[in-house]
Amino acid sequence: MVWFAGMSALSPLGRSGPEIMEAALAGRSAVTCWKGYHPAPIYSKIGGDLFGFDVKEALKTEVPTLPEEMARRLKYLALRLPRQVQLSLWLALKAWQDLASRMPPPDIPPERIGVIMCGHNLNTHYIHRETKTYLEEPDFLDGLFASSSLDSIHAAAVSELLGARGPCYTVGAACASGIHALRAASRELLSGEADLVYVVGGVTESAPAELDNMVAMQAVAGEPLDGDPAAACRPFDQRRFGFVPAQGGGCLILGGERFREASYGRLVSIAVCNDAQHLPVTSQEGQERAMKQALSKAGLSMGDIAAVNAHATSTIQGDLTEINAIRALCEGAGRKPVPVYAPKSHLGHCLWSAALIETALALLQIQVGRIPGTRNLEKPAEDWISAFSTKRPQRLSGRHILKNAFGFGGYNGSMILAQENWK
Structure with missing residues (x-):
């Protein structure tokens, strides 16, 4: 481990x-x-x-x-x-x-x-x-x-x-x-x-x-x-x-x-894949594939995920691609919408180090059992997004967080983090 x-x-x-x-x-x-x-x-x-x-x-x-x-x-x-x-x-x-x-x-x-x-x-x-x-x-x-x-x-x-x-x-x-x-x-x-x-x-x-x-x-x-x-x-x-x-x-x-005993948590699984293209264009299929692989490697389903720490950069197309991919996985697992938090709403986009600093914060969030609300989310781009959104801080209902990161050039990555001592 x-x-x-x-x-x-x-x-x-x-x-x-x-x-x-x-x-x-x-x-x-x-x-x-x-x-x-x-x-x-x-x-x-x-x-x-x-x-x-x-x-x-x-x-x-x-x-x-x-x-x-x-x-x-x-x-x-x-x-x-x-x-x-x-x-x-x-x-x-x-x-x-x-x-x-x-x-x-x-x-x-x-x-x-x-x-x-x-x-x-x-x-x-x-x-x-x-x-x-x-x-x-x-x-x-x-x-x-x-x-x-x-x-x-x-x-x-x-x-x-x-x-x-x-x-x-x-x-x-x-x-x-x-x-x-x-x-x-x-x-x-x-x-x-x-x-x-x-x-x-x-x-x-x-x-x-x-x-x-x-x-x-x-x-x-x-x-x-x-x-x-x-x-x-x-x-x-x-x-x-x-x-x-x-x-x-x-x-x-x-x-x-x-x-283990002194740790912040465990890296349960991690998966990366590519969309076989070089442009800054997002792919719902590629993002779903990365998340599915991370879940499969962990032996989990979306029903086990307490929250998603999203890539969510505030771009017109990128946000919709990711939330649609998350929605598809939830529907496929027959679960209700999972809380989705967008850390860049507070941090801005830290570019190459974004996933690392956001992972550090996700580990701390599992430790205290709370996730922040997504800042500036006043009117969701689509009405159904409200079911996934976290406008205010909320308690976590479990010990697993799914973390996403996607990059220009079709780079897709997802991982699952866990706090073993979560109560």
């Missing part, structure tokens, strides 16, 4: 999973007008902005609390690497501290500890900034630009900080990267290749050109709704008009049976 042994999370809503979950239960939003872009994007004017988080200072304050050798490595890495990589280091470090606070340090050889980074295009804001520097004054280009611009620098830096010498790589599947990375981690554990795996979802700081292009593609909501940035992300609502990008990330530590 695979257990979630530790976690960390970062969002404009908070600096830990519990903080972010409490904010979601209270109905707060991470979305504001962008503050940290200089120059700012032209068309994308709103998002979840973390530029005010001084990660270098946050890492500096952790140094005195760490073992001597780990503190030395952190000081060395934080001094040399770009902000985006520093954020990944902070997430891994906080997860390491969380695990250490929950149980005695496990005696695991470094060769049995793995690191998997989820996502791609992880350094585009850094590349954008350094390219601008190069064009204006070539001699001022970062001396490590060629290596620091690689996505692989994140997993490598985290493995150096942790002293982890086991499997180390990056998994990319657009907005489904988190589920694909968790699947890879579970396979490392179940195959016996590793005893502990850190899965890191880094904070995506997109370049202005990327944000503006997604507005042009009509994928992103670039403007506030009725003057309110926090009203723009509204999954399943009639007035939705695109997803709202947000900066946020997380780290989940996966381990075997020795972590």
Whole structure:
């Protein structure tokens, strides 16, 4: 079995999973007008902005609390690497501290500890900034630009900080990267290749050109709704008009049976598939297939699922595709509509790390037996959606949550999470 042994999370809503979950239960939003872009994007004017988080200072304050050798490595890495990589280091470090606070340090050889980074295009804001520097004054280009611009620098830096010498790589599947990375981690554990795996979802700081292009593609909501940035992300609502990008990330530590008692819950099953196409187009058949496979692997039916933690990005077509797929599975199982919660209504869309931070929150929701209400769901896009929607926080009726993540290019992923001690 695979257990979630530790976690960390970062969002404009908070600096830990519990903080972010409490904010979601209270109905707060991470979305504001962008503050940290200089120059700012032209068309994308709103998002979840973390530029005010001084990660270098946050890492500096952790140094005195760490073992001597780990503190030395952190000081060395934080001094040399770009902000985006520093954020990944902070997430891994906080997860390491969380695990250490929950149980005695496990005696695991470094060769049995793995690191998997989820996502791609992880350094585009850094590349954008350094390219601008190069064009204006070539001699001022970062001396490590060629290596620091690689996505692989994140997993490598985290493995150096942790002293982890086991499997180390990056998994990319657009907005489904988190589920694909968790699947890879579970396979490392179940195959016996590793005893502990850190899965890191880094904070995506997109370049202005990327944000503006997604507005042009009509994928992103670039403007506030009725003057309110926090009203723009509204999954399943009639007035939705695109997803709202947000900066946020997380780290989940996966381990075997020795972590059961101190764990946040269990990864019951996980399934991924593809629609055999490259465009940003959704497929109800593909999404149903991923959910059916996850249920089949777990030996469960939709009747066993207490809630669905939906991908639900607030796009015109994407939301309808997913809710129709969920509806079809419920009808096929002869069960009443299952509560569906859309975490992006609070977080915004954290892109490649979205599934990871949302999984962390789902585990906490099972632990406390409550799910938040979906924010901004004022008038469902279809009348029948009301039966599935969660406009207000509600109690969970069971211990299994179905988590979905789907990505541009036909990437589909679903997994089932459980709390063994749920009552």
